[in-house]
Amino acid sequence: MTEQLREAATAGGDVRLTGIGKTYGAFTAVQPLDLTVPQGSFFALLGASGCGKTTTLRMIAGLEEPTSGTVLIGGQDVTALPPYKRPVNTVFQSYALFPHLDIFENVAFGLRRRGKKDVKKQVEEMLELVELGPYARRKPHQLSGGQQQRVAVARALINHPQVLLLDEPLGALDLKLRRQMQLELKRIQTEVGITFVHVTHDQEEAMTMADTIAVMNGGRVEQLGAPADLYENPGSTFVANFLGQSNLIPAEVTGSADGSLLLSAGGARLAMPKARCATEASSVYLGVRPEKITIAGADSEVAEGRNRITGTVVDSSFIGVSTQYVVRAETGQELAVFEQNMDRDTRLTPGAPVVLHWNPAHSFGLDAAQAIDAGTGEAAA
């Protein structure tokens, strides 16, 4: 089975979207966008609900007609083709298994529609791949959520699609099972080598599985890149806040030296590498991830050359592997700090004066013309 799937994969599974957009009356669900998903990659469309990611996926599947633009799969223009003529298959949100058919017939559905006669061997092999062999004659409702999910994957993969589309396939599972299925899906993808396009609102899920993530917001692709790249070098406040958590400090550029920008924020003098600043503007946000900051009592020594801000602990919560602090900084913001629980400083209780410091190279710069709270979930949509 794996061999046959590999053959299908090498048949060419590039997905190329050019200027594809979708409007419903006056509402724009997806702004015209260009996107190329290279063959054999695990590609994630990540964004909050209503950002246009599912609409984009459905336009690739043919379930939604684009208002503009074209969809190419493996070099073939499929824009005008109905879903049943496209070489793609979808794993639907909450699976959409046929309740009146048993597991075997669910998996065999695609083969039968294309007039394949001898489906028994293929279906059995496929059920073996997803470890559901003994369940062939059960009905979908007799299976657990995780098993149903695997049936949905099997039902799609058995058709050897050039591209597999996954629409929030793990949304209905509990946390533990979700982690397990993430690894399982990743394993299957690596094994069969088919292009996967995966829609999710869960940033951890996207980072765990995908080679490339496109972060979508308001019907546009906000930023595209490898998970680590997006996390370390967010290009907008939305990406900085949506992917993990960021501290954004409004600052003014006061000068530059040795490839570094010198900044002033409130009373503090800060620095960051010029290369890590995404803007030429003089008003910027200096961003730093909570885990990159070191927290210490106000009287501690701070090495020369580190960014340094003083403040007062507002809140601290112990969560096992780390302690999360909220610190009101001298610059006026509340900053989050994650500190690993190696040598816990018991004096760092709410009200304690502290000093925060971090390597300037761990800072990133964003244009201050954007909303500072975009993508936090608190921002007005």
Add this chain to the structure above:
Amino acid sequence: MSRIVKWVRAHLVVLAGVLALAYLVLPNLVVLAFSFNKPNGKFNYEWNEFSTDAWTDPCGVADMCGSLSLSLQIAVLATIGATVLGTMVAFALARYRFRGRGGATGLIFLPMAMPEVVMAASLGTLFLNMRIPFGFTTILIAHVMFCLSFVVTAVKARVMSMDPRLEQAAQDLYATPVQTFLKVTLPLAAPGIAAGALLSFALSFDDFIITQFNSGPTTVTFPMFVWGASQRGIPVQVNVIGTAMFLAAVVLTVVGQWVGNRRKAQA
């Protein structure tokens, strides 16, 4: 004492169930009992003597089996007509937005809400004015009309509760629109369609008022025959037919349940 209270508490639901069942079935059992009666005189109201005469000669009464056959023919045709038409209407109302959709929904509901006698009289007037001769055709048209509402209501409820993603999944798995309808949509809507059809058959078979206003001189349905006979004394054979219908319905239900359970157990 407390043991009695406990017993009553534990079996209260069963007790209520048995009482409700008795309430429903008792009239049928009386009909069954009196089908074995040999009445003294014209009226079959008092128990006289046990006999199987009526059962051995069910068609012994003039015109009765003819009217029964007519009722069955009309019921079958009306069920087919109302089910096919009603299913299509239900899909249209549940799936599509079009001008007059609200109005159509209201009108479909009307025959169920309107007093039957009013509808019967107005239909009769309509046929008269259109110079359509009263008979088999007019009865059939009338029956299809009032059965339609019930089919539409049953099928529409089913279609509305169906996940539209199932049909999208079918299309995604290479099913053409026709295949999607036959392999996914229709099987999923089947319970609603079956419910509508069964209801239609029962309603058409025992309708009296509407039939009375729209039948011709030679088209006497079974309910009309019973009504006519009751003026002169109902023959015992009517009880036989009634009992046979009741038993057929019971057998159908039991078999249906059994098949359903077997299917579940197999799966």
